[in-house]
Amino acid sequence: MPKQGDEYERFVQDVYKVLNADDGLNNVVVQHNVKLKGISREHQIDVYWQFSYGTVAYRVAVECKDYQRPVTAEKIEAFRSTLLDANIQGIFASRSGFQSGAQQVAKAYGIQLMQIREPLSSDWDGCIKDIYINYVFRSVQNVRPVIIADLEWVKNNNVDREKVVGFHSDPRQTFVVINRGMPTECRTSFSELINKLPCDEEGSNKVFTWKYEDAYFEYDDIFMKIKGVKFEYDVIFSHEQQHFDAMNMAKAVGNNVITGESLLINIRNMVSDFGSKNKLISN
Numbered sequence: 001m002p003k004q005g006d007e008y009e010r011f012v013q014d015v016y017k018v019l020n021a022d023d024g025l026n027n028v029v030v031q032h033n034v035k036l037k038g039i040s041r042e043h044q045i046d047v048y049w050q051f052s053y054g055t056v057a058y059r060v061a062v063e064c065k066d067y068q069r070p071v072t073a074e075k076i077e078a079f080r081s082t083l084l085d086a087n088i089q090g091i092f093a094s095r096s097g098f099q100s101g102a103q104q105v106a107k108a109y110g111i112q113l114m115q116i117r118e119p120l121s122s123d124w125d126g127c128i129k130d131i132y133i134n135y136v137f138r139s140v141q142n143v144r145p146v147i148i149a150d151l152e153w154v155k156n157n158n159v160d161r162e163k164v165v166g167f168h169s170d171p172r173q174t175f176v177v178i179n180r181g182m183p184t185e186c187r188t189s190f191s192e193l194i195n196k197l198p199c200d201e202e203g204s205n206k207v208f209t210w211k212y213e214d215a216y217f218e219y220d221d222i223f224m225k226i227k228g229v230k231f232e233y234d235v236i237f238s239h240e241q242q243h244f245d246a247m248n249m250a251k252a253v254g255n256n257v258i259t260g261e262s263l264l265i266n267i268r269n270m271v272s273d274f275g276s277k278n279k280l281i282s283n
Helices: 005-022 073-086 100-109 151-156 161-169 189-193
Strands: 032-039 041-053 054-065 087-094 114-118 132-151 174-178 186-189 205-219 220-247 250-256 261-267 271-273
Touching: 005 032, 005 041, 005 054, 005 114, 005 261, 041 073, 054 073, 054 186, 073 087, 073 100, 100 114, 100 151, 132 151, 132 189, 132 205, 151 220, 174 189, 174 220, 186 189, 189 220
Parallel strands: 054 087, 087 114
Antiparallel strands: 032 041, 041 054, 114 250, 132 220, 174 186, 174 205, 205 220, 250 261, 261 271
C-alpha cells in the first residue's frame, strides 16, 4: 500500500515537471522518493531533480507535507538539517500553507516555501469562472424547388416538359448555367443555391426566388432556358449550450509564500500568472 502522503508527493512531482519545463528545463528528470547520501546519514527525499547551468550543478530537494494545518517552524528546521547534511537546495511544499514562524525560518535560511494544491472554487471569487456559449443551428429542410421556365424558349425548342420532372432528385447534379457556352459561363448547382437560401428566421413555407436574365436549367442531358428558380422551404432552429467551468480546466495552484507569486497550471500543462488574489493559508 502507498505510504501516507504518497499521493500528494506525486502530485507535487507532476507540478514541478510542468514548472521546470515552463522554465526551459525540458530535459530535467523530476524523481519521486529518492535516497541521497549526506555527510552523516542517508536521507529520503520526496521529490528530487538536478541540472547544470553553465559550469554549475544544481540539486534540488522538495519536502512535501499533506497536512490539514499549516506547517510549523519545527518542520522547516528539520528540513534545513537535511539540506545542510546533503549539501542541497530545498523547497518545502505544503497543501495547507505555513505558519508565520515557519515563514520566518524559511526566509532566514533561504528555503523556498510553496503552497501547492488543487484549485478551489473560492479561487475564482471576483473572476469569471463559468462561461456559457449558446449555439443556434439553422437548418433548411423540405426544400421544394420550382423552375420558372422561359415559356417562349420552351415553345420554340419543343422541350419535353415531362423529362424535366426528375430534376429535384439530385440537387448536386442539377445546375443553373449563366451565359451558357460563353467564356463567362458560370455553373451553380442546386445544392449551392439551397445553401445560400435566407435562414435568419425560423418558419415554414418560406419562399425565395433566384431571377436570371440569361440562364439555363441543366439536368443530365436536358437543358432549358429559365427566368428563375423559386424555392419553397422550411427553416428549423435547434439550440445547444456549451458550458466551460474554469475549475474543470485547472489542474493545480502554486503559491510562492515568500514572493507572493501565484501560478495556475491547467489541464494542458500550461502555466499562467494567477495574480495576487489567492490567499495563502497561514497562521
